[in-house]
Every structure is written in C-alpha cells, then in structure tokens.
Amino acid sequence: MAAVPITADVGGLPPEFGLIGRHFRPLAGPAALDLEDDAAVLAPPPGRELVMAADTMVSGVHYLPDDPAEGVGQKLLRVNLSDLAAMAAEPLGYLLAVSAPADTPDTWFAGFAAGLAADQAEFGLSLLGGDTTSTPGPITLSLTIIGHVAPGQAVRRRGARPGDxxxxxxxxxxxxxxxxxxxxxxxxxxxxxxxxxxxxxxxxxxxxxxxxxxxxxxxxxxxxxxxxxxxxxxxxxxxxxxxxxxxxxxxxxxxxxxxxxxxxxxxxxxxxxxxxxxxxxxxxxxxxxxxxxxxxxxxxxxxxxxxxxxxxxxxxxxxxxxxxxx
Structure with a gap:
C-alpha cells in the first residue's frame, strides 16, 4: 500500500508506514504482496471476467463526522459490493485510498480497519493495496472493488424493454x-x-x-x-x-x-x-x-x-x- 509521506521521522520510516502496518497490513491477502510494493499481482479465477467499480465517501457528505469509524469502514466496502451485486458479480478484493487530517486519532483508524476486517470475513475478500495521504480535511475515502463473473453474464443497466x-x-x-x-x-x-x-x-x-x-x-x-x-x-x-x-x-x-x-x-x-x-x-x-x-x-x-x-x-x-x- 504505497503512501505519500506525511512527515518523515529522522533516521526512520515515515509515520504512515506504521499506520499501514498497524491497521491495513492485517487486512491484506496474498495478492497484496504484504503491501510492500506499488501494486498487487492478481490472477482472476479461471474462465471468469473481472468486474470493477469505485466509490468515494467524504466525511460530512456521505457520512456524518461523528458516525462510528467501524460503521464507516463497513459502509465504504458495502456500497461498492452493492455495485457488484447489481451486475451479478462475486467479490474478489479491493483497493483502498485514505486521505485524512494528520491529527486523526489512531483509534479512528483502528475502528475503521475493524469494520473492514469484519466485512472481509463476512463477504469473502481481502485488501489488495492502495494509498494513504494527509489532507487538511475532511476525511476522504475511496475504494475500488474488484469482482468476477462468468463471461458475458454481467447484468447491465441497459436492456429494459416496454412490458418488463x-x-x-x-x-x-x-x-x-x-x-x-x-x-x-x-x-x-x-x-x-x-x-x-x-x-x-x-x-x-x-x-x-x-x-x-x-x-x-x-x-x-x-x-x-x-x-x-x-x-x-x-x-x-x-x-x-x-x-x-x-x-x-x-x-x-x-x-x-x-x-x-x-x-x-x-x-x-x-x-x-x-x-x-x-x-x-x-x-x-x-x-x-x-x-x-x-x-x-x-x-x-x-x-x-x-x-x-x-x-x-x-x-x-x-x-x-x-x-x-x-
């Protein structure tokens, strides 16, 4: 999960690497390469087509600033899973981008990651990688969901007919x-x-x-x-x-x-x-x-x-x- 440095520790790693290690590395699956590289290496299931979608949630717009962080993590993942559901696709993994003010409490990240972990277990997928950045605010969260479907079987928005x-x-x-x-x-x-x-x-x-x-x-x-x-x-x-x-x-x-x-x-x-x-x-x-x-x-x-x-x-x-x- 490559990161843009927020501030560098003298003689050590930038602090976001500690953030990633504490909260996001435990969410990573094998394709994420332990979040050590700039990209994941993902093989789709044999004979399946990939389906991808992305959604962004902004604090104060898509959720309230005082909403529990665990629920924010679940909602972010679930609204993307809903896009897969509409196309009759099954989940495989996701990429995550988190932009948060530098003074965001570590407890918020812990709750956010706990919500993601609970839903990874429920829906059968894992984190593949992403990015962390600092922002003046508000917290902005973006998730790219990756799923799979049988060739030619993705359900489209286009196709309704009079009489349906x-x-x-x-x-x-x-x-x-x-x-x-x-x-x-x-x-x-x-x-x-x-x-x-x-x-x-x-x-x-x-x-x-x-x-x-x-x-x-x-x-x-x-x-x-x-x-x-x-x-x-x-x-x-x-x-x-x-x-x-x-x-x-x-x-x-x-x-x-x-x-x-x-x-x-x-x-x-x-x-x-x-x-x-x-x-x-x-x-x-x-x-x-x-x-x-x-x-x-x-x-x-x-x-x-x-x-x-x-x-x-x-x-x-x-x-x-x-x-x-x-």
Missing amino acids: EVWVTGTIGDGALGLAVSLGKLADPSGFLRGRYCVPSPRLGLPLAGRVSAAIDVSDGLLQDLGHLCRLSGCGAEVEAASVPMSEAARVAGPGWLAQRLGGGDDYELLLAVPEGRGAALAEACAARGVPLTRIGRFVAGPGAVRVLGEDGQPLAIGRHGWSHF
Missing part, C-alpha cells in the same frame, strides 16, 4: 429516513432506520444473470436510479406508490415521508427489470436466499420518464427524484 416489470429487493426509504434520524428530524426508537443508513446490506449472490433485462442498485434514490435504466433503455416506467415495500419502522414514520422514501437514496437495494411472467420464479429464488423481492411497476413505451401512480391510478407529484452529486 419493475422489481426491488428489500425495503425502500430506510436509508433516507435513517439520515433524517441522524439529523434529529425523525424519531427511531428501535434504531433500525439509523442502522440501515450507516451499514447497508449489499444483495450479493442473487441469481440475476439470464433472468433480468437490466439492473442497478438504489444509491441515489429509487426514482432517479429507475430513470437511469429508462434513459439507457429508451423507455419509460410507471411505479405504483402503494406497492413500494417499506419496513415497519418506515411505516411508523407515516405517509408524509413518501417523497423522501422514493427519492432519498442510500438504500443499496437492487432495482430490476424483469421480463413479464418471470418475476414470481425469481422472487422465489431470492426468498430462498433470504432476500424479499417485490413488484412495484412496469416499463412502458415512450421517452425515459418515470411516473409515480397513486392508488387511484393517477400520477402523483414528486418534486425530488434523487440525490445529485454536483
């Missing part, structure tokens, strides 16, 4: 409501919503290849991410608001949070285009893996617009469809 049904895993809106809880705007006696915001659940291992026309993970908001599928596929979509699955905690929050649930993001559930008549079998296969799957609408002919329908079948006015990165 819109299905989603899990429940929608918990991440947005969890952020509201974190900001003191909503009560959460059980802690469920806050937990869903801080540590999402990537839907790895679902049998999507050959069963779905297109897929994306819900990171920026259900409606906005559905719009991405529509735009790339040259069609529109209709969502039945009453069919969008919600957790019991979200139900308690009440109907006034509908717009936030549909447009808030941070759910990291999978949004799927499924050919008509194939949804029930896919839902059964997902349920066998402990993941509920719900039909919430369909793709329609026309420009890439997404409409939300009320129980009377009439369009609802939803002002914000999702999160913008700029």
Whole structure:
C-alpha cells in the first residue's frame, strides 16, 4: 500500500508506514504482496471476467463526522459490493485510498480497519493495496472493488424493454429516513432506520444473470436510479406508490415521508427489470436466499420518464427524484 509521506521521522520510516502496518497490513491477502510494493499481482479465477467499480465517501457528505469509524469502514466496502451485486458479480478484493487530517486519532483508524476486517470475513475478500495521504480535511475515502463473473453474464443497466416489470429487493426509504434520524428530524426508537443508513446490506449472490433485462442498485434514490435504466433503455416506467415495500419502522414514520422514501437514496437495494411472467420464479429464488423481492411497476413505451401512480391510478407529484452529486 504505497503512501505519500506525511512527515518523515529522522533516521526512520515515515509515520504512515506504521499506520499501514498497524491497521491495513492485517487486512491484506496474498495478492497484496504484504503491501510492500506499488501494486498487487492478481490472477482472476479461471474462465471468469473481472468486474470493477469505485466509490468515494467524504466525511460530512456521505457520512456524518461523528458516525462510528467501524460503521464507516463497513459502509465504504458495502456500497461498492452493492455495485457488484447489481451486475451479478462475486467479490474478489479491493483497493483502498485514505486521505485524512494528520491529527486523526489512531483509534479512528483502528475502528475503521475493524469494520473492514469484519466485512472481509463476512463477504469473502481481502485488501489488495492502495494509498494513504494527509489532507487538511475532511476525511476522504475511496475504494475500488474488484469482482468476477462468468463471461458475458454481467447484468447491465441497459436492456429494459416496454412490458418488463419493475422489481426491488428489500425495503425502500430506510436509508433516507435513517439520515433524517441522524439529523434529529425523525424519531427511531428501535434504531433500525439509523442502522440501515450507516451499514447497508449489499444483495450479493442473487441469481440475476439470464433472468433480468437490466439492473442497478438504489444509491441515489429509487426514482432517479429507475430513470437511469429508462434513459439507457429508451423507455419509460410507471411505479405504483402503494406497492413500494417499506419496513415497519418506515411505516411508523407515516405517509408524509413518501417523497423522501422514493427519492432519498442510500438504500443499496437492487432495482430490476424483469421480463413479464418471470418475476414470481425469481422472487422465489431470492426468498430462498433470504432476500424479499417485490413488484412495484412496469416499463412502458415512450421517452425515459418515470411516473409515480397513486392508488387511484393517477400520477402523483414528486418534486425530488434523487440525490445529485454536483
């Protein structure tokens, strides 16, 4: 894990090498070469294609500065694993870049690494390398995930067709409501919503290849991410608001949070285009893996617009469809 020196110790190694040795070398797998070199040497599994994605999290933007460091490490890894899940890929390893102020407590790095270690054990991957740098702030974390898939079997965002049904895993809106809880705007006696915001659940291992026309993970908001599928596929979509699955905690929050649930993001559930008549079998296969799957609408002919329908079948006015990165 090559590093840009922060300050050099007289007659010794720069202090970031100690940081790497204490917290990140224990996370490294064989391909990382003990984090002694500038790059890893990785052989993909025989007969598989590599799938790669990258995400960045900035303190105060993607997580709150006082969020537990362990959860920050888990969220960083999991949002990247969610990108693999959407393409029906399996994880192999990851590269990590950490930019932090020089006065960041060592205990923060210890907690951050502990979160990564817990999820490496759960999801079966290891650290391959990366970089550490000093910054005036805020803490900025970037992770590149590497996975693998059978040749030609990666599920794309492009491919939905009019008549396909819109299905989603899990429940929608918990991440947005969890952020509201974190900001003191909503009560959460059980802690469920806050937990869903801080540590999402990537839907790895679902049998999507050959069963779905297109897929994306819900990171920026259900409606906005559905719009991405529509735009790339040259069609529109209709969502039945009453069919969008919600957790019991979200139900308690009440109907006034509908717009936030549909447009808030941070759910990291999978949004799927499924050919008509194939949804029930896919839902059964997902349920066998402990993941509920719900039909919430369909793709329609026309420009890439997404409409939300009320129980009377009439369009609802939803002002914000999702999160913008700029």
